[in-house]
Amino acid sequence: MKILKFGGTSVASSQNILLTENIIKKESVKNKVVVIVSALHGVTDGLIKAAEYASVKNESYLSILKELEEKHLQLVKELLPVPEQSSWLSFTKKHFNDIEEIYNGIFVLGELTDRIKDKIASYGEHLSSSIISARLQYEGLDCVWMNSAALIKTDGRFTNAKVNIALTEKNIQEFLKNHKNQVIIGPGFIARDENGNATTLGRGGSDYTASLIAAAIHAEELQIWTDVSGMMTADPRLVSHAKPISEISYHEAMELSHFGAKVLYPPSIQPVMSKNIDLTIKNTFDPEAPGTLVSHHVKVEDKQQLAAGISNMSNIVLLTLEGSGMVGIPGISAKLFQCLNHEKINVILITQGSSEHSITIAINEKERIIAENAINLSFADDINLKRIAPVKIENKLSIVALVGENMKNRSGVSARMFGCLGNNGINIRAIAQGSSERNISIVISENDSKKAVNVLHEEFFESEIKQVHLYLCGTGNVGSKLVQQIYDQNPYLRENLLINLRIAGLSNSRRMIFADKGISREEYDNWAAYGQEASINAFAEEIISRNLRNSVFVDITASSEIPEIYEKLLKRSVNIVACNKIAASSGFEQYKTLKNTARNHSCNFYFETNVGAGLPVIGTINDLIKSGDKIISIEAVLSGTLNFVFNHYDGNKTFSEVVAQTQREGYTEPDPRLDLSGTDVARKILILAREAGYPLQFEEIENISFLPEACMQGSVENFYTKLSEHESHFKSLFTAAQKEGKILKYTAEFKNGKAKVGLQHIAPGNDLFHLYGKDNIVIFKTLRYSEQPLVVKGAGAGAEVTASGVFADIIRSV
Template identity: 75%
Template sequence: MKVLKFGGTSVANAQNILKVEDIIKKESLKNRVVVVVSALHGVTDQLIKAAESASQSNENYFQIIKNIEEKHLDLVKELIPILDQSSWLSFVKKHFNDIEDICNGIFVLGEFTDRIKDKITSYGEFLSSNIITARLKSEGLNVFWMNSAENITTNSNFTNAKVHFEATEKNLLQFLNENQNQIIIAPGFIAKDEKRNSTTLGRGGSDYTASIIASSINADELQIWTDVSGMMTSDPRLVSDAKPIPEISYSEAMELSHFGAKVLYPPTIQPVMVKNIDLRIKNTFDPEAPGTLISHNLKKNDPENEPIAVGISNMSNIALLTLEGSGMIGIPGFSAKLFQCLSNEKVNVILITQSSSEHSITVAIHEKDMIGAKSAIDSAFEDDLKLKRLEPVKIETGLSIVALVGENMKSRSGVSAKMFGCLGNNGINIRAIAQGSSEKNISIVILEKDIKKAVNVLHEEFFESEIKQIHLYICGTGNVGKKLIQQIYDQNEYLKENLLINLRIAGLSNSRKMIFADKGIPENDWNDWNQHGEEASVEKFTREIISRNLRNSVFIDVTASSEVPNMYEKLLKKSINIVACNKIAASSGFENYRSLKSIARNHSCKFLFETNVGAGLPIIGTINDLIRSGDKITSIQAVLSGTLNFVFNNYNGSKTFSEVVAQAQKEGYTEPDPRLDLSGTDVARKILILAREAGYSLEFDDIENESFLPEECMKGNVQDFYQSLTKYEDHFKNILHQAKNNGKILKYVAEFNDGKAKVGLQHIAPESDLFHLYGKDNIVIFKTLRYSEQPLVVKGAGAGAEVTASGVFADIVRSV
């Protein structure tokens, strides 16, 4: 014999009930079955709403009852043949008259007790099971209706009654022996106490009813039919990639359901677990799907290769209560007293953690129980609180519990480190931790606002190890930004296949528009994204990134804005990685530079800015490798401006200096304002950054800047600048001829030596490493303790949108 239970969504309407009928017909051909059904979807809540309205003297209860009645009358008309409808329509009307009478009494008395609540809510399952029985009879099936309330005996703890299993088992066995029909239909949720008062088994109690029946009759299998294809690795409403769990042990299922896996009512498991009866969760709307098997008899092919965890569950609306004080230390029975007072208040303790010093104990409870729990604790420990042996109870709200569950965790080392590491890397603070000695469950308490992010991070780490989702927020869509975006789209398949990462452009912003897409902006859409975006501001863009709170987030600054770096601190403190092409932050005041790096370290995230110097050349990375390996940089000589190198490589007298600078700007080698390059400001920033990365505490004002530009060139706007260049053409020709006359060429050189830095135009002889440097190339020559005689040289293209974008891209990959 098998027991099948169908939930509220499975019997929500006539169309769904016909699907249920097909499942019952198919199963009853092979087995005798007991079918337990819930109330029609939403009916129990509506019955409670009607009674509560009546208790508040709100006459609206009458209309609520009429609406529920119409729903049942329509169901009879759709499911039962016309010739049989009259009696069943009368049946429905009679019982809704009873419901109305009860609510009338509530309205007069203004009282809605738990006992009355059980009475009125029992009608939902009673009516649905009778109508379904009538439908099956009309189809000629061998079916009989069993009143669960007459056979399941409980105590008088209304709304959450405890079952008397011995009496219940005896009643059920007797009933099923006396009624040998192939199909037995029974209402879930409802029972009676020893005085024959209506009781219920708690919300979700229809699952429990089915389990009680299966246990009592030693059924071959219990099937819970619902609207999902089994238990899932996580809540699919939070994790789009959640997967059905093919099979799971009873203890694992118990842990998942206790901590919020909604597909199974927690008490359901115990009765069938004791009798070693398999439990299978199936989908009414996809009956061929295998579902989830819960059993003691699972076959493990290779335990070493089995997944570490089977699922992640979560529970919201949690409060933490902490009791601490010196009066707790070494006092026997203190914890017992605490839990007893909470038990007396009917407060369910979900999680417990206690310091090893016994100085404090923290419990997690439902927020709705918070006030009652505090009152009970204050009363029970009144004397200790007055004498200051205990501190007043601390209450924290707005919390959630996340539980990682799996029996294999006990045989694997490093599970906790893996769990806490991936959460920490995503800026998720853990408020409390609990792990049982069985090591089947690691439970943590976090902020409610982090729940979606935390569950996705854990799911990715433990169930989607093939591909890691990275969410990119790109600020700046100019030449470099456009090249970067295209490189991301072009290279993403390679990254997924070879590095197991998937880059999603989750946000774009320029100075005018911004747009967000948590699942990524499709390649076909990004060219015209700014036509659909909202008005942008750096602060709004940052605020939105933080509020979306997506895992593995990277903020990419490919602007020259002085405003954008002001947001770095906020982002780093939320453990959002930053990749900056923008040089302003790294060349700002030394304390700010050091603070940003420190914040990144303390919040387990990355602050990378390789392209600040040399575009895509591995210059900063080389410094970092040298320092980490114990070397010390003693001097740096470099040509760091692709712009200036391009300008002086191309300025030979055939074109004016102004024309060569304009060509450099047109080809994308200069900043939007070329004066930043030609004034040496940009080069000074670069040597400052290199010196800082080498471990020296320099400020920008410490750098000596020998400018070759007449002072007038720095005044006015960019147009004025070009006019000044034309005006001073003779000045620039004179500089060029002086170098040529000595057989040398012009290079704008940055130098760092003995803790001091300077930048300026120099005459370079043919024997110098800087002489043979063409186009937009950069070169950096490092002398270190290890490279003292033969310096270390990094040389290559140091400007251009393509190479700069590739350097940013490399930093993005490094950040994850």
């Protein structure tokens, strides 16, 4: 014999009931079946809501009851032929007349007790099971209705009654012994106490009814039919890549359902588990889908997946009782849990430090006030004597649980779990792990719940692809090249590095746009047309509020405003990749603050392209320092722009013409004075000195400028005019070097803790002499590279190479 249970969505309408009917027909051909059904979808909630209205003398309860009555009457008309309808329409009306009388009494008395709640809630299952039974009989099935409420005996704890297992099993066995019908159908959720009063088994109790019947008769299988194809590795509403679980153990299923996997009511597992009966979760709307098998037969050693699933529970409150008066005093815990038990408050999670100084428990938020008052009252004397503090409350929390039999006796599971959460800036408020090792539960902010579940799912179930969310600020020459490189390279990254880059946000000085699932190449071509007005602070707040895992903020601007948001983002564990040199060359204390903030919040702050565009200059310094070397001196040409200018200025063209050519080819900032003034080079040597471990300030760098002061005044147009006017000055610089058989190079030098930048005459034998086009060169002398220096040389400017350097930092950051 098989037991089939159908939930509220499976019987929500006549169309759904016909699907349910087909499943019952198919199963009853091969097996005798007992069918347990829930109330029609939304009916129990409607009945309770109407009762609450009536209790406060709100006559809206009448319209709710009318809607529920019409719903059932319409169901009779749709499921049964006209000759059969009359008796069942009368049956339905009679029950709603009885219901209305009860509600009128609630309205007059202004009182709604748990006993009355159970009485009115029982009507939903009673009506649905009776009408569906009539339909099956009309279809010719050998079907009888079973009043399962009369068979299941409980105590008088209304709304969540405790079942008398021995008496219940005896009643069920006797009924089935006397009824040999091929199909037996009855209501779930409802029962009766020893006095015959209606009781209920808790919301979700229809699963429990079916499980009790299955256990009582040692059924071949219990099937739970719902609106999803079994249990999933995570809530699919939170995790788009959640996967169905084909097989799972009873213990795993119990842990997952207890912590929020609503597809299965936790108490329903125990009866079938005790009798070793297979439980299968199936989808009414996709009956051919395999679903999830819950049983003892799952062989853990055959399961390659470390964890079975991730569940989450929202609306959680942490209550902490603490004080020196608790240390070494027996009975404190017992007293705490007794007072909560007296108020019928369910404790979801418990954690206590070995110092015994505090006990922390998690409960549902709706029970917070009752629990707080009960604990403070119970410990009033200790609180007055300052031995124990009043209970501390933390709200707006969630519990996330990682569950799996295969986690037992496996080292490193907790490290992986806490590591990936920490790397994404998710703060853990409390931790609980039982000695079974099949469940690690954490309490976190409710705002981090979705992010945490996705991070854990990616770590334990999606190791083949890591989703990275990019927020790009700056879509000019370098930015647009970077975007194209991302789109072009993403297939390679997915296949070879198991990384998928999503451009989740874009901003320029005018517009910004966000898309959690990524902006496609087609959308990028016209993104500014439907973006919103840009604001760098609003952009940062949006990144923080979206709170997506593996987030990277990419600054591809020269703005002095944007680095102001770096610290805020780093504190939320958002990785930062900066082409912008402002932050790393700001005051030394601010530079150190950003570096320390990144380290303290388990994220990365990379700015390789600050020096040398795509050349591995900063990375080389970091590798040298990490390996124990020390930088003695740095000699460099650090401006691709200035190198390009002086490589092309030979006296045939004016200096103004060469600078204009350099700008046209994309090798200068929009305002070329930033390059030609030496400020940019000074920032670069400052950054290199700092990365080498020297606390240098920008003001300490000697900058020997070659530009006349007049060239630095006014607009960019005025700058070019002044360059032309001072051509003789630039020609004299060139001629002086030429007379010595040397060339002009704008160099940077760091030595003996001091730095300087300026135009130098370079002889042919110098390492800086043979440097062409826009190339950069950096020459390191270190303790290990003292006689033969370490040289990094290559293209130091250009949108393509700069974008590729930024791209490399992005990959490195995740």
